[in-house]
Amino acid sequence: MHRAPASQQALSSSLQPSPGASADVGFGLRAAHYEVILQRGIRADFAEATSENFLGRGGRAWSVLERVRCDVPIALHGVSLSIGGIDPLSEAYLAQLAQLATRIDALSVSDHLCFGTFGGHYAHDLWPLPYTEEALQHVVERVQRVQERLGRRLLLENVSSYVEYRASTLREWEFLAEVVTRADAGILLDVNNVYVSAQNHGFSAQAYLEGLPRERVQQIHLAGHTDGGGFLLDDHGSEVGEPVWRLYEQALALFGAVPTIVEWDERVPDLTVLEAEAERARILASRRLARDTSEAG
C-alpha cells in the first residue's frame, strides 16, 4: 500500500477550516449543569455540546445552547454517526446535524472513529473497527460524504477500546492517520482514550502520538477513567488521572497548544470541578503556547 507521509498532506482549502493553535479550554455541556449555566453562564473559552442532545429539539436544552452560544463558541460532538458502520449513513441525521451546525455557527463538528449501528439499530456505544484496508477505504469514503454534506471538515476522535481484531493489519494510530489524510479530515485526539487503550492492549501511548499527522490534530479531549480489574474502563466518571495529564503534556509538546475539552459523563460533579479541570488544562496549554511562540520568535 502506498502511503505518503501524512504530515506532507495539505489541508484542503475548500472545507471550512477548524480552529488552529490555541490555549482555549472548555468542557462538555451536561444536563446536570443546565440550571447553573442558565443562571450564570459558563467560565470557559468554548463549550462542547453532544449533537444528539440538540437535534430537532426545543425546551431547556435548547435554551442552554442559546445561552452558551451568546457567550462562547460551541463545538458539536456526535456519538451516533457510526462513520465506520456498514449500515447506510442516515440522511435524516446528517440533515439535522447540518442544520444545527449552521444554526449555532458551530466551531467544529466531530464524531468518533468507530461503528455504533447494526442492522438498522443504534448501539449507543463506540465499537472499535478492524484496522484493515477494506475498513480504511470504507471509512474514508463515508467521511468524504459527510464532509460534503456538512460543507465542513469533520474531526474524528479516537475511541478507547477493550478488544482488538485479529484481522487488523494496521495499528490504530496508523489507521487514524490514514483516514484523516486520505479524507482530508481532522483529528480530535482523546488523550485519555489513548492512555486507556495503550494500557488495555499493551502498546506505547507515546508511539501512538508520534504516529499522528501533527497538523491534523485540531482538538483534544481529556477525561477520567477507572480501574476495571485487569483493564482500564473509560467511564468519564472521575477527574483526569495524573498519567493522562502527563500524556497531555507530551501531546502539547508534539502538536502545540490545541483547543481542549474536559469531558465528564458519569457521577457528574459540580460545575466548578469541571471548570477547575479545564483551568489546569489551560495552564499547561498556555505554557506550551508561550514556549512555542517564544521559539518561533
Next chain:
Amino acid sequence: MKLAELQRFFAEAATSNAGPRAGLESVFVTDARLSASSRLGIYNRAYYYRLLDALASVFEQVRRSLGEAEFRRVGLSYLAQHPSEHPALERVGRLFPAYLRARALDEALVGLAELEWARLCALVAPNPAAVVTRANVDPAKLPASSLRLVPSLRWFELAAGALSAFAGEPLTTAAAPDHVAVAVWRQHHVVRHRQLGGLESQALRLAAQGASTSEICTIFDTGDVSQDVPRAFEILSSWFDREWVEGLAAPGS
C-alpha cells in the same frame, strides 16, 4: 473475514442477552490478562447497562411501581427484543408501553408508561414558532380562525389509575378500569399534564383537524346559551393561558 462479517460478529457478541458466546478467540485477540470473551463482555454489559439506565430515567414511575428487580427483568427483555432505532438514546423506550400492553400487564401500569413516554416527547419537542396569548388575539377575527397548536401538546386516553400512580400513589389494579383523557405539554421548560373533560378532548380533536374556533365552540352547544358561552370561553381561554396555541390561521389561509 470481511468488514461486514466482522461487524456482525462484534454486534452479536455485544448485544446478545445471553452474553458473548465462547470461541471468539479466532476473531478477537486474547491474552493472559483477559480472554476475547471477557473483553467482549465489557461491551455487552455496557450495552445493556446504558440502555436500561436510559429506560429507567424515562419510566421512573413505572420502575417505582414494578420494583427494581422486576423493572430490570422486564426492561432487559424489552431491550433484547427492541434495540434502539433512534440516534438519541432516550428514545429507546418508544415501544415500551406497547410492549407492556402486549404482555397483558395491568392497564394502569401501561397507562403510566404511556404518560411517562408522552412527557418525554413533550420535554424534547421543538419550540413553538410563537406563543399566542389572549392579549394578542383579535376578537373580531377569532371565530373564523383555526388554531395552530404547539408541537409539544398531545392528548390521549389512559387508565385513570395511571394519573394517581404518577402522583406517587400505589398502583391500583382493576379488571375494567375507567379511562380518562389527558393532555401533556411543555410550558416554558416545564412538562405538565392534566386530565381533560370529554368535551374538551373533542374540542381539541376538532382544533387539530383545522376547524375554526366557532366550529370548535359547537361542541359545547347544549341549547342553553347562558351556560354554553361561559363554558366555551373558559375552556378556550385556558388553552391560551397554558400556551397551547402557537398561531391563528385565517380562513382560507
